[in-house]
Amino acid sequence: MSRHTRRSFVKLSGAVLGGIATGTTVTAAASTDRFIVDTRGNADLSDVEVVHDLSAVDLAVVRGDRKAVKGTKFAPDVTATLDEPVQQEVAEPTSAVDESLYGLQWDKQDQSIPEAHEITRGEGTRVAVIDSGVLETHPDLAGPLxxxxxxxxxxxxxxxxxxxxxxxxxxxxxxAADDTNGTGVTGTAPGTELVDCRVFSDEGGASFGDILAAVTYSAEIGCDAANLSLGAYPVPRQGNGKFYGKVLNRTMTYANKEGTLLVAAAGNDSADLQHDGGVISLPNEGAQGFSVAATGPIGYQWGDDGLRAPPHSPAFYTNYGTNAIDVAAPGGDADRSAIGSGVPYFNDLVLSTVFSTDADGNAVPSYGWKAGTSMAAPQVTGAAALVKSVNPGYNANKVDSVIRQTASVPDGYDKAYYGGGYLDTLAAVQD
Incomplete structure (x- = not known):
């Protein structure tokens, strides 16, 4: 199996927008009537509709005629659409009231989460999930949400x-999946309070302006961390890419100062972010972003004599770069040659809460596997909630520092895949 295969991307408007999870195919479109405006300098917005007033960071997302925003610093809002990952599987049993699935959570076992819960479950913290929405009727999420x-x-x-x-x-x-209901899966920080910030629409798109608004909101309501399992790559540093990077940096710096650690997926392009000259990956390479690469096992509970690769082994798809990655964390891996062979290849992905849709269009809570740096980032976000819970006086930078300083690069592996090292949740809580 190749461990460094690249996907193809569709270029549009001077940027290529990367995927949210392993196997996604993404297209991007620049809006013709919606813009992100830098409001510094008393920009006149009287002839446009203000969609998001982000005065805390001197920005606005507006809708109207392009001529109405001339004379200001602005760029078209950009929307990315995605397909679902090909590396995913629904768990059996699928009922949300069946027996615990913790035995299949290699990620939580590897991170010693039960031992960490003897110290804290994340009580007294708040975490935002900036994503496609969180199902409030899921029995493992109804409590924390x-x-x-x-x-x-x-x-x-x-x-x-x-x-x-x-x-x-x-x-x-x-x-934050509930660990007290005796069913389903266990989250890293089940004692935290979850806030759902949906930025993906019913058409599957996520606009850059909506993401900026969600980050700002997360900071304003006092979230200790915000998870951004989404990304754009490669974005040129010049032209509109320069503007997008500037306004994102401003927004992320604001959130960090307000105490919100922004944890972002590094991306699933098998790309060397440190040596890809002239382009940038956003938001994980934005100011104050905590960039997370993905690892995963090969052969977990396949029924043979042992793993082909351990949980801390770099996933085939993960982006990397020593100075571009803060830490690596469990995101799942896959031997794609094993798909369809009868072995439970999906056990190497990350098991968590999902849902299916019945014949009437209703969401039915269940559990399933996915892989991607999207799945690695929330491992770090959960760990950040635990660290903050134990140390309520820590600001975002201190929580960041603890997570990186307690991580270490596994023996025999390339530092480029880990940055500061492989996440050690228990050590971070004990620090």
């Missing part, structure tokens, strides 16, 4: 709940 604070940042007219993809629901379960 703060429905009153959760928001839909798109203009599709719905609430925060997912309308299509279960990606955000999977991410949320990795962070």
């Amino acid at each position: 703060n429905v009153d604070l959760s928001r839909n940042f798109t203009d599709d007219g719905g609430d925060h709940n997912p309308v299509a993809s279960d990606h955000g629901t999977h991410v949320a379960g990795t962070i």
Whole structure:
């Protein structure tokens, strides 16, 4: 199996927008009537509709005629659409009231989460999930989720709940799935309070402006961490890419100063982010972003004599780069040659909360596997909640520092895949 295969991307508007999870195919479109405006310098917005007033960071997302924003610093809002990952599987049993699935959670076992819970479960913290929505009726998420604070940042007219993809629901379960109900899966920080910030619309798109709004909101409501399992790569540093990078940096710096650690997926392009000259990966390479690469086993519970690769082994798809990655964390791996062979290849992916849709269009809570740096980032977000819970006086930079300083590069592996090292949740809580 090749461990460094690249996907193809569709270029548009001077940028290529990367995927949210392993195997996605992504297209991007620049809006002709929606713009991100830098409001420094008393920009006149009287002839446009303000979609998001981000005055805390001197930005606005507006809708109207392009001529109405001339004379300001602006760029078209950009929307990315995605397909679901090909490396995914629904768990059996699929009922949300069946026996515990912790035995299949190699990621939580590897991170010594039960031992960490003897110290803290994340009580007293708040975490935002900026994603495709979190299913509030899922029995493993109904407890941690703060429905009153959760928001839909798109203009599709719905609430925060997912309308299509279960990606955000999977991410949320990795962070905070309930460990007290005797069913399902266990989250890293089940004692934290989850806030759902939906930025993917019912058409499957996520606009850059909605993401900026969700980051700003997460900081304003006092989230200790915000998970961004989404990304754009490669974005040229010149032209509109320079503008997008500038406004993102401003927004992320604001969030960091307000105490919100921004944890972002590094991307699934098998790309060397440190030596890819002239382009940048966003948001993980933005100012104050905590960039997470992915690892995973090969052969977990396949029924043979042992693993072909351990849980800390770099996943075939992960982006890398010594100075571009902060840490690596369990995101799942896959031997794609094993798919269809009868072996449970999906056990090497990350198991978490998902849902299916019945004949009437209703979401039915269940559990399933996915792989990607999208699945690695929430491992770190959950760990950040635990660290903050134990050390309530820590700011975002201190939580960041503890996670990196307690991580280490596994013997025999290339530092480029780990940055500061492989996540050690228990050590971070004990620090």
